[in-house]
Amino acid sequence: MSNPEQGQRPSRTINQDPEAMPPLGKAIPLGIQHIMAMFAGNVTPPIIIAGVIGATTGEQIFLIQVALFVAGIATLVQTIGMGPIGARLPIVQGTSFGFLPVALPLAGTFGLPAVLGASLVAGLLQVGLGAFLKKIRHWFSPVVTGIVVLLIGITLMPVGLNYAAGGVGSDNFASPTNLGLAFFVLVVTIGVHQFGRGFLKAASILVGLASGYILAILLGMVDFASVGDAAWFSIPKPLQYGLEFQLTAIIGMTLIMFVVGLETIGNISAITIGGAGRQAKDRELSGGVMADGVATSFAALFNTLPNTAYAQNVGLITLTGVVSRHVVTIGGILLICMGLFPKLGGLVAAMPHAVLGGAGVVMFGMIASAGLKIIQECELDQRAMLIIAVALSLGIGLPAVEAISETMPGQAGLLLKSGLVPAAVAALVLDAILPGKPGRQQPSADEAVASKSEDAKSNV
Incomplete structure (x- = not known):
């Protein structure tokens, strides 16, 4: 007599299940890995904007602090959710590079308050976009979302290499020491991922970053001055710079918001397809885009630039295969702690760019690979x-x-x-x-479940 379970699709492993919770001994390091992967990208935009507005050292530390705090809150909104808001997937939120091309000239012309006011409006509009996303989801076919994800990866590749060289503007840019350190991180990451087992394999990025950090300390490349200058505890203050509403700024930020929303759709699709092995559900896409908008408006109230789902963490999920949202929830809590205890953030901020670049070469390439995988779904x-x-x-x-x-x-x-x-x-x-578009795309996960339910009823 045959086993009735034979021939059925095997159940997903704990790594592929967003609802699974690994043991804390594994979940916490995996959460730390996510934070280390996104940290430089999260604090770099406020550092850049601080230079444009002529911020003092104290103001720069404040802008970094609020960027960390807001990213942590926004990440929890995505992973835990609030009603229809939030994808409830392992999405790490952080300060968006996508808005910088518009935010920088606006900040120089109108000042930071105008940028923050425009961000508040753009975030609210993005919430509306997410609320009606189900009705317009047919616009975002696999070929469209795949192209966006692929280009995100391609766009970030030079960023990873610039980090590997020491960071644009550094005195020793592209020096043998920086490139050698980045190469060391790259080799360790690849080696651990290929030859490690279980948790060690999943934490390959963390192992590479930690190894590179230790080597950088031994080489005398780490400056801990930022740790000494940072306060032990500080609560971020909202509306420190105020809000101003300039029509030109609102138009510019809104246009970029639409593209960033498209990026979020692509990132969510990359997570579910590349990590969980399935299509994204309508509620996941809608909730994720709405959470992006809420995070952007919340960020404006707390004096920092718009937030978005971080593509580099999508690459990390695709690389490790760990899709537990609870792991990222732990990472979000750690981000909040860094925002409340600036010295903790200072420890990570002291990590040389070359260390992050070595890991970025892998992660950003994985994003592009995820885009190719999405494109393969269409004919x-x-x-x-x-x-x-x-x-x-x-x-x-x-x-x-x-x-x-x-x-x-x-x-x-x-x-x-x-x-x-x-x-x-x-x-x-x-x-x-263009003529010839398929009349019906591959059904979403929600539609597939509904279809199976109807089939089951008809077979009774």
Whole structure:
């Protein structure tokens, strides 16, 4: 007599289940790994904006503190959720690089309060976008979301290499010491991931970062001055800079918000497909985009730049296969602690960029790989190939030829300079207007469950 369970699809492992909770002894290091992976990206935008507005050292420390605190709160909104808000997936929120091309000139012209006011409005609009996402989800076919995720990875690759070289503007940029340290982290990460087992394999990025940090200390490359200057405990103050509402700033930030929302859709799809092995559910996509908007408006109230789902952590999830949202919840709590206890954040801030760059080479490449995996879901006929060709040409070519964006007036030039904005728009428009689009995309996870339920009823 055959076993009735034979032939059935095996159940997902604990690593692939967002609801699973690994033992704390494993979950805490995995949460720390997520924080170390996103830390530099989270604190770099406020450091850059501080330079534009001429902030003092104390103001710069404050901007870093609120960026950490807001990222922690926003991450908990994604992983734990509030009603319909939040994807309830392992999504790490952090300060968005995507808004910088618009935020920097706006801050220089109108001041930081105008940027924060525009961010508040853009975040509220993004909540509305997420609320109606189910009705417009057909706009975001696998070819569109896959292109966006692929370009996110490609866009971040130079960032990873710049970190590996020591960080743009550093005195010893691309020195043999920096490149050697980054290469050491890369080799350790690859070796642990390939030859490690169980938890060690899942924590390969953390092992690589920790090993590189220790080596950097031994080489005398770590400056702990930021730890000494930071306070032991400090509660972030909202509305420290106030809010101003300038129409030009609101328009610019709203345009970028739409693209960042598209990035979030791509990131959520990359998590569920690359990590959990399934399509994203409608409620996950809608809740994730709404949480992005809530986080952006909340960030504006707490004096920091818009928040978004972090692509580098998507790469980490794809690499390790650990999809537990509770692991990222632990990471969010740690971020809040760093925001309340600035010295903790100072310890991570002291890590040389080269260490982070060695891990970034792997993680950012994994994001691009996840994008390719999403694109594979659609039939790669001549129509799809044409959309991919045009979008990639714009997404990669425009940033490489900055003279084109510099000839465009005002905000148009800024939008073209990013490459991701015109590529995403081109993919959306071409997918909508080119003939031959499949009448029905592959059903979402919600639809699949409903279909199975109806089949079961009909078979009774």
